[in-house]
Amino acid sequence: MKNVRELALEALINVEKKQAYSNLLINNYLESGKLNKKDSGLFTEIVYGTIQRTMTLDYYLAPFIVKQKKLEDWVKVLLRLTLYQMLYLDKVPARAAIFEAVEIAKKKGHKGVASVVNGVLRSIQRQGVPDLEEMKDDVDRISIATSHPRWMVEKWIAEYGVENTERMCEMNLVPPSQTARVNTAKATVEEVIAMLRAQGFDVDKGEVAQESIVSNKGNLAYSNAFKNGFITIQDESSMLVARALGAEPGQTVYDSCAAPGGKTTHIAEMMKGTGTVISTDLHDHKVKLIKEQADRLGLSNIEVKAMDSRKAQEAFQKEMFDKILVDAPCSGFGVIRRKPDLKYTKTMQDVKQLATIQSAILDEVAPLVKKGGTLVYSTCTIDKEENTEVVKAFLENHEDFEIDMSINELVPQKIQTYIQDGMLQLLPHYYGTDGFFIVRLKRQV
Numbered sequence: 001m002k003n004v005r006e007l008a009l010e011a012l013i014n015v016e017k018k019q020a021y022s023n024l025l026i027n028n029y030l031e032s033g034k035l036n037k038k039d040s041g042l043f044t045e046i047v048y049g050t051i052q053r054t055m056t057l058d059y060y061l062a063p064f065i066v067k068q069k070k071l072e073d074w075v076k077v078l079l080r081l082t083l084y085q086m087l088y089l090d091k092v093p094a095r096a097a098i099f100e101a102v103e104i105a106k107k108k109g110h111k112g113v114a115s116v117v118n119g120v121l122r123s124i125q126r127q128g129v130p131d132l133e134e135m136k137d138d139v140d141r142i143s144i145a146t147s148h149p150r151w152m153v154e155k156w157i158a159e160y161g162v163e164n165t166e167r168m169c170e171m172n173l174v175p176p177s178q179t180a181r182v183n184t185a186k187a188t189v190e191e192v193i194a195m196l197r198a199q200g201f202d203v204d205k206g207e208v209a210q211e212s213i214v215s216n217k218g219n220l221a222y223s224n225a226f227k228n229g230f231i232t233i234q235d236e237s238s239m240l241v242a243r244a245l246g247a248e249p250g251q252t253v254y255d256s257c258a259a260p261g262g263k264t265t266h267i268a269e270m271m272k273g274t275g276t277v278i279s280t281d282l283h284d285h286k287v288k289l290i291k292e293q294a295d296r297l298g299l300s301n302i303e304v305k306a307m308d309s310r311k312a313q314e315a316f317q318k319e320m321f322d323k324i325l326v327d328a329p330c331s332g333f334g335v336i337r338r339k340p341d342l343k344y345t346k347t348m349q350d351v352k353q354l355a356t357i358q359s360a361i362l363d364e365v366a367p368l369v370k371k372g373g374t375l376v377y378s379t380c381t382i383d384k385e386e387n388t389e390v391v392k393a394f395l396e397n398h399e400d401f402e403i404d405m406s407i408n409e410l411v412p413q414k415i416q417t418y419i420q421d422g423m424l425q426l427l428p429h430y431y432g433t434d435g436f437f438i439v440r441l442k443r444q445v
């Protein structure tokens with residue numbers, strides 16, 4: 001049987017080989033029954049933390065392994081995850097972390113490897129690591145200290161300035177709190193808070209969205225409130241999207257990129273179970289997830305269909321919908337806290353390709369919006385190419401659409417500071433939410 005650190009090493013090697021996204025892989029391990037409750041926490045911390053801080057850890061390790069030319073990849077990963085524990089996990093004594101690493105090296109390699117691992121880690125323990133705050137160059141400092149590739153840091157500094165970039169990159173290292181959306185078609189926020197507290201959960205009202213609850217301790221996915229359809233696990237910034245769409249009871253709404261259904265179900269709840277939300281996503285297995293959520297929440301006003309929304313005009317009639325949401329596939333740079341490997345895998349080329357898909361979806365669905373109707377475009381990224389630039393190109397090609405400034409009245413007052421020219425860009429460090437972009441467009445009458 002493998003112990004928690006061996007499993008963490010195995011998981012990190014798989015992420016390294018790009019065999020799986022970290023968040024999905026971690027969930028698979030947690031559900032596999034290989035880890036008890038206590039070890040699950042440590043496993044998650046080690047795997048996420050090591051990925052989050054890979055560049056910093058490699059920077060610290062580099063001078064100590066410079067002579068070890070033939071170090072195998074798994075040994076580098078073992079050194080990284082052990083140094084992570086030594087530097088960032090207070091509850092794990094450094095000597096215990098080193099001892100475990102040496103045992104793993106003996107088991108997986110041989111005595112020679114174990115001695116290298118022991119030597120490198122003990123040297124770092126003796127000499128300490130350099131102070132990164134002393135790095136004068138902003139890009140170098142932010143990039144190494146927060147483990148974000150240079151190109152990303154340079155780009156964000158150009159778009160948001162040094163201070164915002166540094167704070168955002170630091171926030172990307174902090175695990176998010178769990179938040180949930182109350183199904184207001186079924187109960188009030190206060191009623192659900194009482195329900196959760198009665199079951200022993202430590203929860204409060206959320207700070208950003210009006211229907212949100214934040215968990216201070218305990219996984220709300222295991223609550224009765226979740227099982228019985230009173231809540232949906234969702235980040236607060238995501239909750240603002242359905243608010244910006246502002247669907248009303250009885251309307252016909254199209255959610256074009258809808259799986260796993262977080263926003264579809266919110267829209268359906270806001271419509272109090274009346275009218276229709278038609279939700280599409282690329283594949284059958286994805287639209288099934290939407291259906292499952294709709295059933296759990298007791299919402300019967302959702303219809304699902306597997307299709308490419310770049311062909312929506314083949315399936316739907318022109319001017320058929322009061323409201324359309326394009327919650328587009330994107331680079332996800334607003335959710336790095338949840339998916340740390342995105343930092344290292346996504347490239348500028350991906351950003352450009354995604355922008356092409358985003359524009360194609362918007363162009364296709366635009367004629368389906370009723371005159372006087374609403375089109376909301378949102379992404380969980382912070383890159384201008386996928387956000388403001390996509391909107392700008394869309395408006396240039398669609399003179400019958402304009403930015404709808406009423407988004408100001410639809411989102412909470414404190415959020416309004418971050419709306420510029422009708423476009424909302426939330427960065428993770430503003431409220432500790434995911435980074436999100438939302439714009440509400442109106443088709444002229």
Ligand SMILES: C[S@@+](CC[C@H](N)C(=O)[O-])C[C@H]1O[C@@H](n2cnc3c(N)ncnc32)[C@H](O)[C@@H]1O
Binds near residue numbers: 256310361
């Ligand atoms: C940001 S996610 C949507 C999240 C969803 N709105 C929610 O709140 O749960 C983007 C989704 O777009 C889907 N997608 C990507 N390209 C698409 C296309 N051409 N047509 C329809 N869906 C697409 C992806 O499968 C993915 O599920």
